Amino acid sequence: MLSTLKQLFKEAKHSEKAIxxxxxxxxxxxxxxxxxxxxxxxxxxxxxxxxISLLLSQLTS
Incomplete structure (x- = not known):
């Protein structure tokens, strides 16, 4: 039971890092x-x- 909890904690820590x-x-x-x-x-x-500035300069000259 304790080893399962340790394994779950380790996987959760790894998952948190990946996220x-x-x-x-x-x-x-x-x-x-x-x-x-x-x-x-x-x-x-x-x-x-x-x-537009080029167009206006062509129109005004």
């Missing part, structure tokens, strides 16, 4: 996805700003 490692990996992946979306939005805004 925390996976949580760190998932949080890193989420952070990377958010950064990718923000970077895409910033580059799109800069592209459209340059495009």
């Amino acid at each position: 925390s490692e996976r949580a760190i990996w998932v949080s890193g992946a989420v952070e990377g996805a958010i950064l990718a979306v923000v970077w895409a939005l910033v580059t799109d805004i800069l592209f459209y700003y340059k495009f």
Whole structure:
């Protein structure tokens, strides 16, 4: 009985470590996805700003 409890405790500890490692990996992946979306939005805004300013400069000249 005692060895079974020790084994269960050991497995629970190992499982807790695996869960925390996976949580760190998932949080890193989420952070990377958010950064990718923000970077895409910033580059799109800069592209459209340059495009519109070029278009306006062509129309005014």
